[in-house]
Amino acid sequence: xxxxxxxxxxxxxxxxxxxxxxxxxxxxxxxxxxxxxxxxxxxxxxxxxxxxxxxxxxxxxxxxxxxxxxxxxxxxxxxxxxxxxxxxxxxxxxxxxxxxxxxxxxxxxxxxxxxxxxxxxxxxxxxxxxxxxxxxxxxxxxxxxxxxxxxxxxxxxxxxxxxxxxxxxxxxxxxxxxxxxxxxxxxxxxxxxxxxxxxxxxxxxxxxxxxxxxxxxxxxxxxxxxxxxxxxxxxxxxxxxxxxxxxxxxxxxxxxxxxxxxxxxxxxxxxxxxxxxxxxxxxxxxxxxxxxxxxxxxxxxxxxxxxxxxxxxxxxxxxxxxxxxxxxxxxxxxxxxxxxxxxxxxxxxxxxxxxxxxxxxxxxxxxxxxxxxxxxxxxxxxxxxxxxxxxxxxxxxxxxxxxxxxxxxxxxxxxxxxxxxxxxxxxxxxxxxxxxxxxxxxxxxxxxxxxxxxxxxxxxxxxxxxxxxxxxxxxxxxxxxxxxxxxxxxxxxxxxxxxxxxxxxxxxxxxxxxxxxxxxxxxxxxxxxxxxxxxxxxxxxxxxxxxxxxxxxxxxxxxxxxxxxxxxxxxxxxxxxxxxxxxxxxxxxxxxxxxxxxxxxxxxxxxxxxxxxxxxxxxxxxxxxxxxxxxx
Amino acid sequence: xxxxxxxxxxxxxxxxxxxxxxxxxxxxxxxxxxxxxxxxxxxxxxxxxxxxxxxxxxxxxxxxxxxxxxxxxxxxxxxxxxxxxxxxxxxxxxxxxxxxxxxxxxxxxxxxxxxxxxxxxxxxxxxxxxxxxxxxxxxxxxxxxxxxxxxxxxxxxxxxxxxxxxxxxxxxxxxxxxxxxxxxxxxxxxxxxxxxxxxxxxxxxxxxxxxxxxxxxxxxxxxxxxxxxxxxxxxxxxxxxxxxxxxxxxxxxxxxxxxxxxxxxxxxxxxxxxxxxxxxxxxxxxxxxxxxxxxxxxxxxxxxxxxxxxxx
Numbered sequence: 036x037x038x039x040x041x042x043x044x045x046x047x048x049x050x051x052x053x054x055x056x057x058x059x060x061x062x063x064x065x066x067x068x069x070x071x072x073x074x075x076x077x078x079x080x081x082x083x084x085x086x087x088x089x090x091x092x093x094x095x096x097x098x099x100x101x102x103x104x105x106x107x108x109x110x111x112x113x114x115x116x117x118x119x120x121x122x123x124x125x126x127x128x129x130x131x132x133x134x135x136x137x138x139x140x141x142x143x144x145x146x147x148x149x150x151x152x153x154x155x156x157x158x159x160x161x162x163x164x165x166x167x168x169x170x171x172x173x174x175x176x177x178x179x180x181x182x183x184x185x186x187x188x189x190x191x192x193x194x195x196x197x198x199x200x201x202x203x204x205x206x207x208x209x210x211x212x213x214x215x216x217x218x219x220x221x222x223x224x225x226x227x228x229x230x231x232x233x234x235x236x237x238x239x240x241x242x243x244x245x246x247x248x249x250x251x252x253x254x255x256x257x258x259x260x261x262x263x264x265x266x267x268x269x270x271x272x273x274x275x276x277x278x279x280x281x282x283x284x285x286x287x288x289x290x291x292x293x294x295x296x297x298x299x300x301x302x303x304x305x306x307x308x309x310x311x312x313x314x315x316x317x318x319x320x321x322x323x324x325x326x327x328x329x330x331x332x333x334x335x336x337x338x339x340x341x342x343x344x345x346x347x348x349x350x351x352x353x354x355x356x357x358x359x360x361x362x363x364x365x366x367x368x369x370x371x372x373x374x375x376x377x378x379x380x381x382x383x384x385x386x387x388x389x390x391x392x393x394x395x396x397x398x399x400x401x402x403x404x405x406x407x408x409x410x411x412x413x414x415x416x417x418x419x420x421x422x423x424x425x426x427x428x429x430x431x432x433x434x435x436x437x438x439x440x441x442x443x444x445x446x447x448x449x450x451x452x453x454x455x456x457x458x459x460x461x462x463x464x465x466x467x468x469x470x471x472x473x474x475x476x477x478x479x480x481x482x483x484x485x486x487x488x489x490x491x492x493x494x495x496x497x498x499x500x501x502x503x504x505x506x507x508x509x510x511x512x513x514x515x516x517x518x519x520x521x522x523x524x525x526x527x528x529x530x531x532x533x534x535x536x537x538x539x540x541x542x543x544x545x546x547x548x549x550x551x552x553x554x555x556x557x558x559x560x561x562x563x564x565x566x567x568x569x570x571x572x573x574x575x576x577x578x579x580x581x582x583x584x585x586x587x588x589x590x591x592x593x594x595x596x597x598x599x600x601x602x603x604x605x606x607x608x609x610x611x612x613x614x615x616x617x618x619x620x621x622x623x624x625x626x627x628x629x630x631x632x633x634x635x636x637x638x639x640x641x642x643x644x645x646x647x648x649x650x651x652x653x654x655x656x657x658x659x660x661x662x663x664x665x666x667x
Numbered sequence: 668x669x670x671x672x673x674x675x676x677x678x679x680x681x682x683x684x685x686x687x688x689x690x691x692x693x694x695x696x697x698x699x700x701x702x703x704x705x706x707x708x709x710x711x712x713x714x715x716x717x718x719x720x721x722x723x724x725x726x727x728x729x730x731x732x733x734x735x736x737x738x739x740x741x742x743x744x745x746x747x748x749x750x751x752x753x754x755x756x757x758x759x760x761x762x763x764x765x766x767x768x769x770x771x772x773x774x775x776x777x778x779x780x781x782x783x784x785x786x787x788x789x790x791x792x793x794x795x796x797x798x799x800x801x802x803x804x805x806x807x808x809x810x811x812x813x814x815x816x817x818x819x820x821x822x823x824x825x826x827x828x829x830x831x832x833x834x835x836x837x838x839x840x841x842x843x844x845x846x847x848x849x850x851x852x853x854x855x856x857x858x859x860x861x862x863x864x865x866x867x868x869x870x871x872x873x874x875x876x877x878x879x880x881x882x883x884x885x886x887x888x889x890x891x892x893x894x895x896x897x898x899x900x901x902x903x904x905x906x907x908x909x910x911x912x913x914x915x916x917x918x919x920x921x922x923x924x925x926x927x928x929x930x931x932x933x934x935x936x937x938x939x940x941x942x943x944x945x946x947x948x949x950x951x952x953x954x955x956x957x958x959x960x961x962x963x964x965x966x967x968x969x970x971x972x973x974x975x976x977x978x979x
Contacts, residue, residue, distance in 0.1 A: 258978035268970040276956055277760060300968055301952045301959070303759055303945070308785040312752035315745070319756030322743060323723070323764065324957035327756070342753075345746050438975055442967035446960040452672055464688040464739060484957065485723040485741035485757065485764055486671035493735050495744035496728075504691055504736060505744075 041248045042091045042104035043199065044138075045192075046131035048112030050082035056192040057088035058259075058430060059217070060199075063209035064092045065259050065432045068252035074100035075428040076634075079284075079368040083114030085130035094251035097431070099558035102639040103138035105246050106203070108195045110178070111151035113188075129156055142170045144244050146198055146237075148191055150179025172244045174202065174237070181233050185225040193226045197233030202242050207234055256435045262400040262426030263288035266356060267296070269404030270328055274444040275354070276302030277327035279316035281309055283335045284368045285427040286358040290330070310335035314342035314355065322351050322494060324446065324484035326408060330356030330420075333375050334365055337382070343417055344383035349494040350415040350469070350482070350519065352447060354407050359423040361633055370633030371424035373553055374605035376613065379421045380582055388520050390418040391581035392536065395556035397431045399536070399579060401438065406534050412447025414479055414522045421581065423604070425554040425635045448481040455483050455490045461502035468492035469501050471514040478521040527583040537588050541567065541574030547649065548596035549575040550589070550625070552603060552610045555636055559602050562641035573645070578610075584617040593621050598664070600645055606631040608662055627662035634658075670961030673720030674763045680713040687739045694733055700877025701730055701798055703851025704769070705737050708796070710854075711861040715765070722765045725754035727774035729805045731798040734769050748779030751786045751795065758793050761957040762942050765865065766793040773803045776812040776832050783834075787841035787870050792940035794864045794871045797834065800879040801886050808882035815923045831923065835915040835932055838872045839908070844935040845871035846911070848918055851878060853892050853929060860931065869940045876927065887925045895930040905934045 043060065047053045054075070061071045069092040078084035091101045115127035132147050139145060145166070149157070154175075166173045176198055182190035193214070200207045207230055214226045266289050270278075278297060280290040294304040303320075307313050310331045317329035331339060336357045346353040359375040361367035379391055390410050394403040400422060407418035450458060458481075459467040466489065470480040480501075483490025493503030498515060500506040530536065540560045545567075551559040556577035566573045576592045578585065593599060599621075601611040608627040615622055628644040630636055640659060647654050647661065654661050686709065695701045712722070722740035726732040728747035735742035741764075745753045754768040775783060775797040786795070801818075803809040810823040813834070817826040838846050845867040849857040857875065864871035876888040895901035895914065903910040911933035918928035945951035952959075959965045 256979065258975050260978045264978070268974060271970050271974075274960070274967060276959075277756065279756065296974065298950050299973070301956070303951055303956060305756070305759070307752065308781050311749060312782055312785070315749045315752035316756035319725075319743075319753035320760040322753070323757035323760035324960060325760040326960075327760075341746050342749065345749075349743070435971070435975055435979065438969075438971045440969065440971065442969045444960055444965070444967045449960075451961070452670065462689050463691075484671075486674045486721055486761055486957070488673040488720050491719055491739065491741050493742040493744060495735070495742075496746050497744065503742070 039247060039249050040091065040093045040101065041106060041203065041246060042089055042101050043106040043108065044087050044089045044104040044135060045108045045110065045195065046085065046087035046135050047110035048082070048114040048131065049078055049080050049084045049086045050114050051110060051112065052189065052192050053086050053088055056196065057090055059210070059213045060196060061090045061430055062259050063213055064090065065257055066209045067205070069094065069249065070096045070251070071259060071430070071432050072097035072100065073430040077369050083112055083127060085112065085134050087131065087135060092248070094249040098561040099638055100635070102637045103140045105140045105143040106199065107135055107139055107143065107145045108199055109135065109145065109147040109152070110191055110195055111148050113151060126156060128152065132157070136165065139169070139171060142245050144172045144174065144202060144242065144246060146174040146176060146195070146202065148178040148195070149175040150177040150191070172242055174240065174242055176237065178233065181236065182229050184232070185228045187225070190226055190229045193229045194233035197230040198237035201234045201237035202244070203246065203248050205248055207231070257432045258435045258438070259430050259432045260397060261288070261428065261430050262394070262397050262422055263292055265397045265400035266404045266420060266422070267292040268438060269401040270354070270408065271296065271300055272440055272442050273326065273405045273408035274442060275326045275328050275408060276300065277317065277320040277325045279305040279307055279313045279329050281307060281313050281331065281335060283332045285360055285424040286330050286332045286335065286356060288427050289356050289358065310338035311341060314339040318342050318346050318351055318353055321353055322485070324449070326412065326446065328354040328356065330358065332358045332360050333362045333378065336375070336378065340382040343389065344385065344387060345496045346417040347383070347387050347389060347519070348496045351494065352411040352415050353417040354411050355417060355419045357419055357421040358427050359421060361631070367633050369424065371554065371635055372605055372631060372633070373423055373555070373603050374607070374609065374631070375421065376581065376609040379419050380613065386516065386520065388416060388523050389582065390416055390526060391421055392418070393421050393553040393579050393581050394426070395538065395553055395577050395579055396426065398433055398437060400426060403536060403579060405443070406536070409443065410526055410529070412445070414526055415448060415482065416522055421553070423554050448479050450481045450483055450490070452487050455487055460489070463502060464491065465502035466490045466492045467501045468503050469499060469515065471501060471518065478518045478525055523583040527585070530580060536579035537585055538577040539574070540577065542572070543574065545574035546572040546597050548592065548599035549573060549645065550578065550599050550601045550614065551575060552578045552581070555602055555604060558636050558638050559641055561638040562645070565638060565642050566645055569642070581613065584613065586617050589614060590618050593624060599625055600648055601625055601627045602636065602641060603627070604630055604635060606660065622665040624664060626664045629660040629662060630658060632658050670958050671761070671763070673718060676718050676721065680716055680718050682709045682713050684719050685709045685712050685739045687737065691736050693737060695730060696881045698878070698880040699730070700800060700851035700879065701734070703854060703857065704796060704798055704875055704877060705734060707854055707857035707861050708738060710858040711865065714862040715865045717765045721763070722767065723757055725750040725757070725766070725768045727770035727779060729771040729774050729803070731769055731771040731774060748774050748777070748782065751779060751782040754793055755786055755791050758791055759942060759951065761955045762792070763955050767796070767865065768793060769796045769798065771804070772797060772799045772801060772813045773811045776834055783838070784841045787838045787843035787872065789941040790842055790844055790869045790938060792868055792870070792942055794861070794873070796861070796873045796875050798877045799834070799874050800877045800883055802879050802883035804879050804882055833919045834874050835919060836912065839912060839915060839933055843872045844869035844938050846915070846933040847931045848874045848876065848929045850876035850888055850892050850927060850929050852889070853894070856894055856929060863931070867934070869935070869938060887922060888927045890925055890927060892927040892929045895928050901928070905931045908933070
């Protein structure tokens with residue numbers, strides 16, 4: 036099976052440099068003109084433990100990790116535990132080899148480091164028989180030995196790349212270029228030598244296989260980056276100059292990137308004592324006139340519910356990022372899930388109004404983070420960008436021009452001092468910060484910033500009157516609640532007009548639909564192509580606005596199909612629930628395909644799930660769950 | 668007109684400017700010590716020469732949180748225990764603001780205790796006034812972190828088994844560079860200490876003893892106080908860490924025995940404030956960040972020019 040694509044999997048121990056090696060591999064393929072996509076799998080451990088990264092390369096934009104893979108570079112786990120612990124952990128050094136067999140496609144290549152993986156251990160299972168049965172091409176090479184000859188065995192990664200290049204016949208030019216860019220002096224020379232030696236050694240073996248690496252060339256300059264990069268760059272381009280946070284996987288990624296770059300942009304980053312403080316600091320900076328963000332993952336975001344509510348009540352703009360991982364509680368720290376949706380939508384007490392965007396891919400991570408800032412500051416409301424560990428960790432190429440956007444430093448609905456002089460003031464001397472009926476007829480009463488002349492007001496989490504004084508007057512309460520909640524309608528109209536975040540895919544007149552949100556969107560789109568090739572009539576809708584919900588757009592789309600399958604990575608069908616709640620109907624039209632084992636969907640699984648559901652069959656695979664429509 | 672023209676306004680400041688034009692009806696009980704804090708704070712402002720528009724006051728929840736309503740400045744009445752992190756960031760965003768935070772003993776030493784430790788540790792340039800009346804007032808009289816051991820309340824009917832927290836010692840250990848205790852029954856000293864704390868370049872923590880005539884009639888600090896700076900019995904060097912620690916130990920113990928010692932307990936002038944430290948290592952801009960948004964000449968960099976190269 037060739038499919039005119041390469042899915043290369045590098046497997047080793049956590050801490051063996053699998054990540055950086057795969058990043059360079061992907062970048063080299065991108066530079067050679069291919070479209071690339073990476074998928075990371077790693078344990079919640081620092082050193083040791085089976086980890087792998089897949090790089091999928093095609094001659095057209097890659098939507099997902101694909102199904103399985105066709106080239107395995109198994110480096111072995113150099114941090115494997117000592118033998119006494121074997122009973123508990125199994126033979127860890129071998130896991131990067133054996134734990135990857137299930138997904139290696141027929142006819143695939145299996146290159147392993149016999150310098151690290153003890154030949155006697157490897158022989159214990161019948162690798163030859165497995166290879167015979169699956170048509171695999173098994174290539175043992177002493178990658179460690181090659182690396183050692185040039186000084187350090189850590190360079191077995193480079194040896195693996197050299198051997199891969201020879202076996203796939205893709206040349207080493209781009210890899211050499213990257214080594215020269217990233218290293219200097221002796222290290223650079225040693226790595227170049229290792230690369231060349233491994234290449235020569237593998238070329239001599241003259242492996243016969245049927246993987247064809249496609250050839251392609253981009254029409255414009257590409258960049259390769261992660262969702263966390265894109266969120267960070269979106270924030271920076273939107274004028275965000277303050278971040279506060281507390282480390283938690285996978286949110287740490289955005290926090291790290293922002294912390295590294297903010298000072299060069301003249302901004303401030305603060306690592307603080309806990310997530311309550313983190314969100315409170317972002318709120319304080321925003322109140323004082325700086326565009327600010329904070330964020331966390333599930334458990335940390337739970338702590339932010341207090342400051343989040345305070346931001347809503349005081350109408351202080353605030354952007355939060357929620358990077359989902361599997362829960363409940365600390366759950367599975369390094370595994371993706373889409374189960375924090377309800378948490379993000381409804382956290383905090385009272386009738387609360389916030390904006391929630393769920394970008395589907397790296398492209399949207401950038402644009403929707405920018406939208407989140409614009410909306411938050413223009414409408415004085417907290418905006419949350421919710422994404423997951425999958426988008427956080429995967430790398431994908433897209434045209435550099437996507438980021439060629441002007442910065443937006445506009446602080447939103449803030450008055451200048453001149454405007455404050457003309458604005459309404461209370462007889463107590465305070466500025467009417469929270470007018471019941473703002474002059475422009477909108478629901479946004481522009482604010483002042485501490486230090487501005489005559490702009491004094493009180494921001495309070497208690498209900499308050501127009502000048503900010505605490506008030507429990509019933510009429511005032513109604514006016515303020517209606518105005519705050521009314522912003523959601525204004526924002527819906529604004530988004531519909533300026534930045535529709537919903538993505539339509541497939542033939543417009545299709546009979547069946549797949550509804551999807553967040554990181555699973557592009558995998559679903561790939562599955563839709565295959566389903567239509569298989570003779571089905573399917574289209575998909577990827578929804579990115581979680582709140583305010585695009586009721587009209589989704590209703591219209593649901594009206595146009597007979598039935599729709601909702602695909603999401605959680606066990607309780609949260610997005611389907613949201614859709615039914617917001618639209619108030621379609622309970623009998625929506626069924627669910629759910630996966631919550633810690634791994635994202637693969638396109639073939641969606642194809643299987645869809646076919647099983649319309650045929651009324653049970654799912655063949657046990658790693659997914661089908662939840663029928665309420666009417667069934 | 669500049670973006671923040673209220674800041675640096677060089678003129679005589681009248682303390683009445685800090686009284687709202689129409690004063691909301693105070694919700695504090697008659698005889699409440701919180702009136703003493705409000706008065707001392709208003710009196711201190713002309714001494715430090717700050718006008719209402721350049722002062723940002725952050726409060727927590729409880730009776731102390733009402734301070735905002737009766738003090739005419741920019742105000743942020745936050746949530747229980749969280750005034751410090753909100754205030755801290757406002758100071759970083761605009762270091763030219765005069766940032767004052769206030770809270771109660773439950774708010775500041777209980778739920779917000781962790782924030783106090785870290786704000787003191789980082790030595791943010793701000794003033795923190797804790798209204799310490801040894802009781803939860805607004806929730807109607809429960810035992811607080813500063814209530815004495817054995818204190819009986821509806822939630823501790825058998826008398827508290829907990830020893831009270833030692834806020835002054837804790838702040839000293841955490842790294843605060845100005846620590847003082849004063850009392851509402853001692854208005855002149857309170858005014859002086861607040862003014863000094865505001866002018867101090869670093870984190871100033873004032874444990875402000877206030878009486879709660881409604882819920883805590885037993886509190887010992889109704890008795891006459893001793894100003895340790897004015898008393899010949901307590902000749903000590905406030906800049907000496909060791910002597911300060913001993914002085915704090917004494918005041919924190921004697922308070923519960925009925926002898927109230929107040930005054931400056933520790934003053935450290937040499938250590939730079941957190942903002943200054945951050946500026947020195949290149950993590951804070953020289954000019955107030957908030958101003959840039961209002962400066963039409965500011966040049967805003969984009970990531971495309973600066974960061975994308977790395978991803979090509």
